[in-house]
Amino acid sequence: MNPFASPVSLDMQGQYNTLDTHKYSVILPTYNERKNLPIIVWLLAKVFGEHQLAWEIIVVDDASPDGTQEIAIQLARVYGEDKILLKPRAGKLGLGTAYIHGLNFCTGDFVIIMDADFSHHPKFIPQFIRLQQAHNLDIVTGTRYRSTSTPYLSDAQPGGVHGWDLKRKLVSRGANFLADTMLNPGVSDLTGSFSRLYRLAVLRHIITLTQSRGYVFQMEMMVRARALGYTVGEVPITFVDRIFGESKLGADEVVGYAKGVWQLFKSV
Numbered sequence: 001m002n003p004f005a006s007p008v009s010l011d012m013q014g015q016y017n018t019l020d021t022h023k024y025s026v027i028l029p030t031y032n033e034r035k036n037l038p039i040i041v042w043l044l045a046k047v048f049g050e051h052q053l054a055w056e057i058i059v060v061d062d063a064s065p066d067g068t069q070e071i072a073i074q075l076a077r078v079y080g081e082d083k084i085l086l087k088p089r090a091g092k093l094g095l096g097t098a099y100i101h102g103l104n105f106c107t108g109d110f111v112i113i114m115d116a117d118f119s120h121h122p123k124f125i126p127q128f129i130r131l132q133q134a135h136n137l138d139i140v141t142g143t144r145y146r147s148t149s150t151p152y153l154s155d156a157q158p159g160g161v162h163g164w165d166l167k168r169k170l171v172s173r174g175a176n177f178l179a180d181t182m183l184n185p186g187v188s189d190l191t192g193s194f195s196r197l198y199r200l201a202v203l204r205h206i207i208t209l210t211q212s213r214g215y216v217f218q219m220e221m222m223v224r225a226r227a228l229g230y231t232v233g234e235v236p237i238t239f240v241d242r243i244f245g246e247s248k249l250g251a252d253e254v255v256g257y258a259k260g261v262w263q264l265f266k267s268v
Contacts, residue, residue: 022130025055025108025200029098030059033116034066041075041084041115047122051131058085058102062092096217100207111203113197124237127156128197131233138230140197141222142237143189149235156236187222187234195237202230 026044032036036201041057048055059072076084087105089098099113102234109116112128114120120142131153196218198206206228212220229252 004121020053020133022110022248023056023108024110024112024125024197024211025106026055026057026100026104026114027102028057028059028114029095029125030061030064030068030072030116031092032064032066032068033061034068035070036117037068037071038075038119041079043122044125045079045155047125051126051129053109056083056085056106056108058087058105059100060102061086061088062098063088063090071169073268083138089196093186094217096210098213099217103203106200111198112195113198114261120195120239121238122195124195124235125197127153127235130175131235132197135231135233137233138199138202139186139222139225139232140194140235141189141199143234144237145188145237146244149233151233153235184255187226187232189234206230 015055019083028037028040032122033040037059042241044055046058059068061069061072072084072086076086078084085105087102089101104112110129112125112130113123127149129141131137131149131151132140134153135151202225206221209228210217210220211226222232
């Protein structure tokens with residue numbers, strides 16, 4: 001018998017009925033997500049509602065030409081302006097600065113950062129919260145490359161990727177291998193952006209030290225979190241390629257990632 005699956009151990013893991021008094025702020029950076037935004041908001045509201053969690057969603061839109069902001073305004077009317085907060089910017093200013101901007105408007109004591117394109121399904125959020133509460137973690141991050149959570153969580157399923165060809169899988173694995181070898185970050189998936197659950201104060205601290213502003217931003221935050229001594233857990237997630245729209249990851253971001261790994265190797 002798995003000792004971690006015993007009734008006593010499950011109790012220690014937080015598997016019991018108790019009212020969660022925390023509030024969870026979700027930061028959603030968007031650009032041309034008109035079709036995706038209503039569905040991802042509905043899924044988030046459903047998950048939070050089913051688990052009786054207090055929540056809000058901060059939509060940081062970078063002047064999408066497809067009408068994403070109009071959709072966000074309509075969603076605020078449906079769910080309430082205290083639930084859906086549109087905080088737009090003048091243009092595409094980078095993923096890292098989108099999180100920094102959204103953080104200014106968070107009223108929760110925990111912050112979740114994730115994509116709006118369904119590649120990161122909200123159904124994993126309750127596992128993130130259970131793992132955080134069971135072990136009093138500062139950060140919980142999703143991983144495509146583990147079969148179980150760390151520390152152990154009984155209902156975690158193996159992670160994986162769907163919708164990618166072999167080339168993209170090899171690029172992702174190679175990028176993670178490079179970062180793991182050079183930086184020893186203590187987590188198995190540095191190139192994915194979903195979903196991360198942070199204590200608000202921890203996220204604010206790490207962001208003040210983070211220098212990157214593009215796709216390297218997520219990687220640098222995890223490396224700095226380890227260097228600062230924050231506790232980090234991982235939950236396996238299934239990554240699904242975006243349903244609507246096009247990926248924003250291009251050659252410039254790939255080159256920037258390699259440069260970012262080198263800069264962190266020299267500085268952290």
